[in-house]
Every structure is written in C-alpha cells, then in structure tokens.
Amino acid sequence: MRMREIDLLVEAEFLYPVSEGNPIVHGGEVAIAGDRILHAGPAMPAGTWRPARRLGGRGRAVLPGFVNCHSHAASIVFRSQTDDRAAKSALFDVAFRMEKDIADEEWALLAEVGCADMLRAGITTINDIWYAPWHLAAAVERCGLRAQIAHKVFDVRLEELHRGDWTHLAARGEARLRDGVDFVARWHGAAGGRIGGRIGTHATDTCAPGLLRDARAEATRLGVGMHVHAAQSAGEVERILAAHGCGPLEHLRDTGMLADDVVVAHLTLATDADLDAVRETGARYAHCPTIYPRRGRYPRLDAILSRGIPTGFATDWMQNDPFEGMRNAMNAMRLLRADPAALECAEAIRLHTMGAARVMGLDAEIGSLEPGKKADLVVVDIDRPHLQPYYGAHAALAFYARAGDVEASVVDGRVVLEGGRPVLLDEARALAALAPRIPAWRGRLEALGSRAVFGPGCACCG
Ligand SMILES: [Zn+2]
Structure with missing residues (x-):
C-alpha cells in the first residue's frame, strides 16, 4: 500500500470527535491535508500516512x-x-461611561491580548461585537483565529444611561451603522475566509426600532448575519414593555429583525x-454560563x-475559559433543577463545539472532527496531576481539565498554538505594549467611582 502524503497528523490517546452519537475513540488520530480533515477516528495502520508534521x-x-x-x-x-456589583450599576456607572474614552489604538492593544487569551484557552473561533472591530480583525488575521466580527451599533449615549437618559439619537445610530457596514464590506471573507462580518445591533433598548430595521436591511443586502x-x-x-407592550424578543420579531x-x-x-418568538423566526442563541451566576440570575436553558x-x-x-464555562453551566443547571443529571458532560462539550458552530451558521465546516470539515482542533495535555488517572470519559475533560492544559491548536490546518503559546502572535510584545496604558485606565476607573481599584497608598502606584 502506498503511503499517503499529508500535511499534519494529530495523534490522540483519547479522541473526542463530537460527531454523531458523541463517541470517544481510545487511540485515535486526525489526518489533515491543507485546511481539511481527511480522516478522524481510530488510528490507521502504520504506514498509512506520510505526514510532513506530527502533533499530539x-x-x-x-x-x-x-x-x-x-x-x-x-x-x-x-x-x-x-464583577461585584455587576447586576446593579457597575456596568452603567463604570463600563458604559469609560468605553467612549478608550482610543482606537488602545482597543487594538486590548484585542491582541484578548486573542492571545482565547488561543491559550483552546478557543479557535469567536463571534465578537465591540468597538474598533477593524483592529480585532487585523489581530485575528495575524494570530490565526477564526472569527465573525461586528461593529457595536447603538443610538443612545451609553455614558448617559446611568442617569436614566435613553434618548435615541438617530444620526449617531446611522453613523455607527455606516461604520459597521463599511467594516463588513472590507473584512467579510478576509484571511482566506477565516474572517466573516456581521451587523451588530447592541441591544433592544439601545437601538430605536428604525435603527433595528435599517440594520436588518443592511445585513440582508450584504448577505451577512x-x-x-x-x-x-x-x-x-x-x-421595552413600556414602549412596545411586549418582551424584547417579541419586539425584535415585530421589527422584522429576527431570522x-x-x-x-x-x-x-x-x-x-x-x-416562542426566537423559535418561530429560527434565530439562534448564545448562552454565556460564566457571566450569569455572577449576576445572580440564570437563563431558562431547559425551556430554550x-x-x-x-x-x-x-x-x-x-x-475566556471554556472549561470553566462548561462547569458553570452544569453546576447551575443541576442546582436549578435539583437534579445531578440536568446537563451532562458530553452535552456540555457539544454545546461549546458543534452547538456554538451551528449558532454561527458554521456547523457544516467546523465544530466536529469529521472528514471533509475544516481542520480546527485542540490538543490537551492530560499527563497532569489534576487529570490523573485519565480514564477518558467526557467528564474527565468537562469537569477536570483547565484552559492551561491546552497545549496546541490548529485552525484551517495551521498550527496556531504550540507548547501552550500562540505561534503567530508576539504575546510578550502585546503584553509589554499594554502595560504603560494601565495607570491611566486605573485613574479613569477611580474617577468613575469604581470600588474595585487599588486605593491611594499602594506602594507601586501612589
Ligand atoms: Zn455580551
């Protein structure tokens, strides 16, 4: 039999392909040619592949x-x-008032460090909505992540919401929507298709109905989500109830935005x-298990x-730790339902891979390890004390592994994390660039009354 030349062979003591039935393969491998998976399953006989490179x-x-x-x-x-006052006023008093003071080039530095953090945690695809998306897109293009990115569109003054001023300023909304459209025109399909654009309307109460409708029309015209x-x-x-007599999702449906x-x-x-409005329209749901317990209220995941x-x-x-997220979801659901079987480990892993890929409309390409799909995977070092003895169950990953156990990642067949460090992004330089900005941010946070900064008298910052 002739050996088949491939670009990358990833060998696994335990392979979790997250394919139909959510099997676990003891002694598996993933063979990759270019950006695609050729084989994912039990290891083939020796001599099947001639890989240019091996991992795992x-x-x-x-x-x-x-x-x-x-x-x-x-x-x-x-x-x-x-974090401590998250559900009350810190979001409005601190974050929403400070966002406008952060310069584009500062968002660029923050985006790069955020990308490094995501990569180190085993995240290979993100769906991001924020300021200065062009800088995030540039960082994503460099560091090898896959992403859909949206500019944050709204028509209120976020910095005035803490006073109860929810005035909608149409010109502000239109300008932000124009920037969001320009971003999509420039970046959708970039980096060999790794980057996609979306139109990102911030929230149901920070966009007037007319802005939601205009944004929907632009997304449809551009062919993006x-x-x-x-x-x-x-x-x-x-x-929303006072203004429209219905709930926020009914309102989005009634404006024609949901699809x-x-x-x-x-x-x-x-x-x-x-x-029901979400279900009727086919809209998709992003569930964020780590933030909800902090805010004291958990969504009705069962009903969803x-x-x-x-x-x-x-x-x-x-x-940005998906392992922590899976654990938070399982713990929350088991507590809420008083049932230790409420959300099982295999399902938690599926929801952070295939489930999230489907939400982004990418499930035909990523989310599981199957022949013909894009080669996006992570290698977890299970030779660690907190994972011993590693029997291979879904729970071994979902309840015991940590972001820091992720050793390597591959996106589009390219190794983007190795030895636990981003390969294509200069993390040391990114951290060094961030450091000089921190005192000014701390000062601004203090001025806004954040209770969570170091007070005066700290030896290093006076
Ligand atoms: Zn959010």
Whole structure:
C-alpha cells in the first residue's frame, strides 16, 4: 500500500470527535491535508500516512477547537471592575461611561491580548461585537483565529444611561451603522475566509426600532448575519414593555429583525412569548454560563433547549475559559433543577463545539472532527496531576481539565498554538505594549467611582 502524503497528523490517546452519537475513540488520530480533515477516528495502520508534521501523541486528548459564539475580546480592560456589583450599576456607572474614552489604538492593544487569551484557552473561533472591530480583525488575521466580527451599533449615549437618559439619537445610530457596514464590506471573507462580518445591533433598548430595521436591511443586502444582546437586564425588559407592550424578543420579531442568521445573546429574562418568538423566526442563541451566576440570575436553558432553539456556549466578556464555562453551566443547571443529571458532560462539550458552530451558521465546516470539515482542533495535555488517572470519559475533560492544559491548536490546518503559546502572535510584545496604558485606565476607573481599584497608598502606584 502506498503511503499517503499529508500535511499534519494529530495523534490522540483519547479522541473526542463530537460527531454523531458523541463517541470517544481510545487511540485515535486526525489526518489533515491543507485546511481539511481527511480522516478522524481510530488510528490507521502504520504506514498509512506520510505526514510532513506530527502533533499530539500519548498523554494527549484531541477535540474540536472550542467555538465561542458571543465574545468581546477587547473588553478585558474592565476585568475585576464590574464583577461585584455587576447586576446593579457597575456596568452603567463604570463600563458604559469609560468605553467612549478608550482610543482606537488602545482597543487594538486590548484585542491582541484578548486573542492571545482565547488561543491559550483552546478557543479557535469567536463571534465578537465591540468597538474598533477593524483592529480585532487585523489581530485575528495575524494570530490565526477564526472569527465573525461586528461593529457595536447603538443610538443612545451609553455614558448617559446611568442617569436614566435613553434618548435615541438617530444620526449617531446611522453613523455607527455606516461604520459597521463599511467594516463588513472590507473584512467579510478576509484571511482566506477565516474572517466573516456581521451587523451588530447592541441591544433592544439601545437601538430605536428604525435603527433595528435599517440594520436588518443592511445585513440582508450584504448577505451577512446579525448579533444582538436581548432580555439581558430588568431595566431593558421594563423599557421595552413600556414602549412596545411586549418582551424584547417579541419586539425584535415585530421589527422584522429576527431570522435564522441572527445570534441572540443572553435571553436571561425572556418570557415564554419571547422564547416562542426566537423559535418561530429560527434565530439562534448564545448562552454565556460564566457571566450569569455572577449576576445572580440564570437563563431558562431547559425551556430554550426544549423548544429546539439552536444553542451554543460562549464566554461573553473578560473571562475566556471554556472549561470553566462548561462547569458553570452544569453546576447551575443541576442546582436549578435539583437534579445531578440536568446537563451532562458530553452535552456540555457539544454545546461549546458543534452547538456554538451551528449558532454561527458554521456547523457544516467546523465544530466536529469529521472528514471533509475544516481542520480546527485542540490538543490537551492530560499527563497532569489534576487529570490523573485519565480514564477518558467526557467528564474527565468537562469537569477536570483547565484552559492551561491546552497545549496546541490548529485552525484551517495551521498550527496556531504550540507548547501552550500562540505561534503567530508576539504575546510578550502585546503584553509589554499594554502595560504603560494601565495607570491611566486605573485613574479613569477611580474617577468613575469604581470600588474595585487599588486605593491611594499602594506602594507601586501612589
Ligand atoms: Zn455580551
């Protein structure tokens, strides 16, 4: 038999392909030619492949790269600043007032460090909505991630929301939408198709109905999907009810915005009628398990899944560990239902891979390790004390592994993380560039009354 020349052979003591039936293969491998998977399953007989390069091996688990279907890579600037009062005023008092003071080039530095963090955690695909998306797109193009990216479109002054001023400024909304459209025109399909664009309407109460309709029309004209936060806070639900007499998702449906190319994040306070609106329109759901417990309220994931709404896991902002996310989801669901079988490990892994890929409309290309799909995968070092003895169950990964166990990642057949470090991104340079900015950000946070910064008297910052 002639050996087949391939570009990359990834060997796995345990392979989790997340294909139909969610099997686990003891002694598996993934053979890759170009950006595609040729074979994923039990190791073929010696001599089948002549690989140009090998990864993995004994003591390594291999699974599809994690898909993060709702993220804000550059939001790390607010780490530790909105966590204790997250559900009340820190978001409005601190984050929303400071966002406008951060310069484009600062978002660029933050986006690059955010990308490094995602890569190190085993995330290979993100769906991001934030400021200065062109800088994130440039960082994604360099570092090898796969991404769909949207500019953050809204027509209120976010910095005035803490005063209760929700005035919609049409010109502001139109300008931001124009920038979002220009971004899509420039970046959709870039980096060999690794980068896609979306139109990102920020939330149901920060965009007037006319802006939502205009944004929908532009997304349809451009042939791209949309991304929105909805039913996230009690204030939002009250405002939509008062203005339109319905829930936030009913409102989005009634404006004609919802469709199967829309990713809706949160649904934390969605009513049955809201969830029915999501189901009827085919819209898809990004569930962010790490942020909800912090805010004291967990979405009704059972009611969402039982409606058949396509659902995937995501990190939202500031924390980007998919293993932590899976654990938070399982723990939350088991507590809420008082049932230790409420969300099982195999399903949690599926929701952060195939589930999230489907939410982004990418399930035909990524999310599982199957012949013909794009070669996006992660290699986890299971030769570690906290993972011993590694028997190979889904729980071994979902309840015991950590982001820091991810040793290597492949996106589009290209190795983008090796030895736990990004290959194509100069992480040391990115961190060094961030450091001089931190004192000014700290000062601004203090001025805004954040209780979470170091007070005066700190030896290093006075
Ligand atoms: Zn978000």
